[in-house]
Amino acid sequence: MRLNLHLLRIFFTVVEQQGFSRAAQMLYISQPATSKAVRELEHQLGLTLVERGGSGKGIRLTENGMALFEHARGIFALERTALDDMQARIDLRQGRLTVGASLTVAGHWLPAYVACFSRQFPSIDLRIQVGNTHSIAQALIDCAVDLALVEGEVNDPRIMRTPWRNDELAIVAAADSALARKPAIDSADLMAEIWLLREPGSGTREVNDRLMQQHHIRPRRILEFGSNEGIARAVAAGAGVAMLPVAVIRELLQVGELATLPYPPAMTLQRPLFLMQLHQRTTSPLIRAFCGVLE
Secondary structure, three states: OOOOHHHHHHHHHHHHHOOHHHHHHHHOOOHHHHHHHHHHHHHHHOOOOEOOOOOOOOOOEOHHHHHHHHHHHHHHHHHHHHHHHHHHHHOOOOOEEEEEEEHHHHHHHHHHHHHHHHHHOOOOEEEEEEEOHHHHHHHHHOOOOOEEEEOOOOOOOOEEEEEEEEEEEEEEEEOOOHHHHOOOOOHHHHHOOEEEEEOOOOHHHHHHHHHHHHOOOOOOEEEEEOOHHHHHHHHHOOOOEEEEEHHHHHHHHHOOOEEEOOOOOOOOEEEEEEEEEEOOOOOOHHHHHHHHHHO
């Protein structure tokens, strides 16, 4: 047995309005069509729902009709609740948005935008998932996040990448190191140093690897760290050199613990930051609102 919800709605309206004529007006159909729908529902269920041939005004229900009416009341109350919930989400008065961000973006670029979005839409449950570029791209593919902001290269046909910002980079050493005092730096100087690098899958690591390949830099030793902040502190302590986002090291530069190295000569190092979304995923009002804040 299947319950025809279209016919059930007509029956429910007839009972609520206590008449076929008023129900027909509410539903914008004819009175004969209303009566026919109730009869068709009775036929499909094999039960009499409405007493016929009685005197007096209003609709008289059978016991079966009263039971079905109560079920219909619950069904359509749930429908109204669902519609109210969806409208609240459309109006950005309710909902959850999960944004994926690579470590540098989450720590240094995203906080101001999160604060702005939260002020504009205080009822939205905003969640930030942080990881390296590779892990955030996978989270986007798995639909664990709704959109993502990363600094690394992601070449997956399922993902749509849009340039968002440019992130300035610099090669740095401890401010009191001999290398920092040299007026000019060449690749041989850098090859003689210990390099502190992020783990594979990081956007910072990808840019670092490209620089080394282009300038034929083969460090005598490499140390891997899981965060740019950890690398910055280790370099300041004299552990070696690193290429890091300026946003990460700005305070250490200002207090004189780190120094930028003039390499490559007369060249500004920078990389693009990307906004990523899935090609086949519908852009919700929440995603559009957050992208609007990012502009």
